[in-house]
Amino acid sequence: MKVLVPVKRVIDYNVKVRVKADGSGVDLANVKMSMNPFDEIAVEEAIRLKEEGVASEVVAVSIGVKQAQETLRTALAMGADRAILIVAADDVHTDIEPLAVAKLLAAVVKEEEPGLVLAGKQAIDNDMNATGQMLSALLGWSQATFASEVTIEGDHALVTREVDGGLQTIKAKMPCIVTVDLRLNEPRYASLPNIMKAKKKPLDEKTPDDYGVDVSPRLSIVKTAEPPTRKAGVKVGSVDELITKLKDEAGVI
């Protein structure tokens, strides 16, 4: 079984983001970019499936700017077998919308015929949480979202999902789309020998035109705002004062 893993290049989770002066988005010039952390977890899961003999090949695919090649090399250095880069934008600030990404992925799926698509539950930059679900709809495949455990049993995937207030285990018919959550696994680091091997693994470069998909935006960003800065705390002198403040000022009791 082939496993397809879409990976997105996003602003590194350690970077303190700054909103651009015109409010059109976040400043991405000269900031550290990395693989979306949820996608790292998906890559890790795919590699584990291969190591267990369940998967035969792991193919990573990224859609975005040319620099996403780096992100794909990271996936290859972790252990993916080959990669497909669909160059869909020139400007690092262009975010390809979930529907366009899902359409491109659907086209890749038709070409590659994987038995499983393992995707991150969402990208940490736009937090859309939509691509996996849209892909499932476009392909008519079953989907299991927010996975914290994945087992493949014959023509079914047994997936434990992190839902509000607990865990739910579902059985999904293969082929299927699984979107992964934080607690599924801990991704490995690329070792030096694997970084060297990754250089020699195949990386195909494509364009949306190759798949006949229109990636022009359907949404426009009206405004981007920083979260309000947290105000300094106050020290209270006694329990009574605390209770008074909670009652009168915070209004929580």
Added chain:
Amino acid sequence: MNFEVTEEQKAIREGVAAVAKQFDDHYWGRKEAEESFPFEFHRAMAEGGWLGITMPEEYGGAGLGVTEASIMMNEVARHGGGSAAISTIHINLFGPHPIVVFGNSDQKSEWIPRLVSGKDQVCFGVTEPDAGLDTTRIKTFARKVDGGYIINGRKLWTSTAQVATKILILARTTPIEECRKPTDGMTIFYTDLDRSKIEVRKIPKMGRAAVDSNATFIDEYFVPDAHRIGEEGKGFSYLLHSLNPERILVAAEAIGMGHDALGRAARYATERVVFGRQIGQNQGIQHPLAESWIELEAADAITMKAAWLYDAGMSCGAEANAAKFLAARAAFTACERAVLTHGGLGYSKEYQVERLMREVMVFRIAPVTEQLILSFVAEKVLGQKKSY
């Protein structure tokens, strides 16, 4: 001219950072207090394949250059481990260079894979008490006997000799009086470090307590012919091959440490409020830190230039020395400023910067001192009469 960092170099930095970040301040503070070798860190780096970065691919290495090794060591130095983290692996990167270049294929296939996997650790026995920087005056002597050599002598500062399984020894095989040139008549051996026969005495020192440096006493130690590297009498010229790469690596390491200290200072300066404002808002605090950033970046530029020259097969002696000189000073000053920025807390162990300051001093002394670098540049670049 191109300063762009390649995809692979970025991946190297990230890969190394991922390993280094698993060892926090607490780990390094404990290692120093216990004076215990950072075996866990050594193992993690070996498991990631990092010890083979400059080793030939046919012996399990990655076959990369000094540029990549410098990037790796710079990153190793950035995460609180200071010169302890560096010295845990440093000698294994450049030390075996004479074997790689001048060893025979039996020696290479037997020894190098064991260094790459971390099964063997090598220490470097060059410096001697009575010779100092004038290496041609070493007294350690290897006397030819049937099937090998008998070595006698004393080495000083042999780092990691408490834990190393192998030692690289520079010894005279012809007395200096009988040589045409003082640099002739020395030979390199790579042999087992048998601590039941070679006495290794730890030197109490200013910093880096986790990684030992030693006085090493070699007394009637037999070394087989098969452990001699290359030809007898050519050892010094072999050693020269590894000097420039080592200086470049040391520069990159010092810069990494400087950035670690500077980062801590900058963070503290935005957190600490005195006289009703962040201390970093005062130019008395922010300017010295900015100056350190400038100095470290300048040192980094010449370090990477020296690395590039070396990897391109060009001469890089002046640049490698200049890099080591600038980097050690910039890092030293950065650590000093980091301590001062922390006020009284800079003097406490909790904030780590006092440890970094003690550890960073060594880069100004070893592997070559500032005076000798200046003498070299004055002579070789500026055409002055040799002063040493």
